[in-house]
Amino acid sequence: MSEKASSHLVMKSKMKFYFLIAVLTVTVLLIGFFITPFQSIFLGLILGFSISFLNLWTTYRNAHIIGGIHAPSKWPSMIIASLGFVFRIFLVITAVWVAIQYPERFHILSVVIGLGLMYAIMMLDMIVKSFKAKEVK
């Protein structure tokens, strides 16, 4: 297997794992939205977390394009590759704008917490992985 392909597989498996975690988290948040009376809080968390995951996916696509796995000539890849950080900031600003416009539906603080949730999951994953690596040694 070529080096580029192995890199692609490692990143793809990592992204699959994060996608699974994201689906699980959104399911838990949806259950909270439908069961508990704190609907605006859970809706805010869902909005923030979705944008956070979209940010991660954009980074994954960028890493692929930089690695030469996706051809940047295709229009969605090209747009995402050319925008990068600005695109992610735009997404976050959109989420906050929506939360400010509809404060009765989205709890603003939970949107902010949701935006940081994916990063917290990634940090936890890294900490768990480093502990496991130490145990193996």
Place this chain on the structure above:
Amino acid sequence: MMDAVGYTHLAAGLAAGFAAIGGAIGVAIIVKAVLEGVARQPEQRGTLQTLMFIGVPLAEAVPIIAIVVSLLLLFVV
């Protein structure tokens, strides 16, 4: 003399600005380390690229959250 609104705007600007500096330094350190690693061990490129893929969003999280905080300072507080 600056009033409370002026101080709020100043705080928003400072939050976004300092976080941008921190985020830029963080991303630069990560990319520099990855480039050095790839130059030394080209066979480790896949692992390093994956680590970069995880590290860059974590470094970017700080300016993103700071921009959110500055927006809240500007429009909510």
